[in-house]
Amino acid sequence: MxxxxxxxxxxxxxxxxxxxxxxxxxxxxxxxxxxxxxxxxxxxxxxxxxxxxxxxxxxxxxxxxxxxxxxxxxxxxxxxxxxxxxxxxxxxxxRCGYEAPDILAAQRGPVVLLENPVHLGNVGAVVRVAAAAGAAGVLCSGRHDPWSPESVRAAAGLHYAVPVARIDQPPTCPGRFVALDADGPPLASVQMPENALLAFGSERHGLSDDLLARADVRASLPMQEGVSSLNLATAVAAALYTLRAIRSR
Ligand SMILES: C[S@@+](CC[C@H](N)C(=O)[O-])C[C@H]1O[C@@H](n2cnc3c(N)ncnc32)[C@H](O)[C@@H]1O
The missing domain is CATH 3.30.1330.30 (Ribosomal protein L30/S12)
Structure with missing residues (x-):
């Protein structure tokens, strides 16, 4: 050849x-x-x-x-x-060989969990903002590989700045599990540990009943009346920077 x-x-x-x-x-x-x-x-x-x-x-x-x-x-x-x-x-x-248990062992910084994301561009945008906002890691369930070239392109290569791993089963994290859900109380009013696991649903269907049931608490990003949801990566960005602003006060 x-x-x-x-x-x-x-x-x-x-x-x-x-x-x-x-x-x-x-x-x-x-x-x-x-x-x-x-x-x-x-x-x-x-x-x-x-x-x-x-x-x-x-x-x-x-x-x-x-x-x-x-x-x-x-x-x-x-x-x-x-x-x-x-x-x-x-x-x-x-690649960096991150595994979910290592990511979940982090004591400082929130971990982002994406449930069955559909768009690799969103996965990459989430990795990028997670790196920028100082998250402890990104876990991703579903059929997509979060390290796929499309995701890495959308993340501008920041998979090396924050641990990113795929998971088959949702983790069990008692006391840390926060479901981001537009019907929950405002995120800024919710008490959670610094290493909270923040779960976000898929673009089409939102969080599954299974993940909602695992959550210790739900939290929303307040929106103007008539708006039903934020884009997935935008929701992750708003949540991480809201928590960062609260912690820096
Ligand atoms: C595009 S939204 C999903 C919309 C979906 N049609 C639904 O019914 O939930 C993707 C994910 O972003 C998060 N999200 C979007 N807007 C939110 C908000 N205002 N408050 C909290 N989470 C939000 C949720 O986790 C949601 O599952």
């Missing part, structure tokens, strides 16, 4: 390999490097463009990205992902 054929195989196999993570675009690679991702391979369609962009947008890691990048033709670059990233750079890294 030619070098480019082998590279095409590696990038496509990596999309399905649960030990690997495909990083699409400069911001994802920048964040991954900042948080010590074990990067295995970087490709770019234009070395000069990459150098200029990296020095402008990621000066702290620009030298590492530029020196690691192998130049491929634009035609080859466009075959490496279903939607080519406009910054002209992609990478493969090894």
């Amino acid at each position: 030619s070098t480019s054929g082998a590279r095409h195989e590696r990038f496509h196999a990596a999309r399905r390999d649960r030990r690997l993570c495909v990083l699409e675009g400069l911001h994802a690679i920048k964040h991954a490097l900042r948080f010590a991702a074990p990067i295995e391979e970087v490709v770019t369609r234009d070395h000069a463009e990459l150098k200029q962009l990296a020095e402008a947008l990621a000066p702290d890691v620009a030298a590492t990205i530029v020196s690691a990048a192998v130049v491929v033709t634009e035609a080859e670059y466009n075959t490496l992902a279903p939607i080519s990233h406009p910054t002209g750079v992609m990478a493969i890294a090894r």
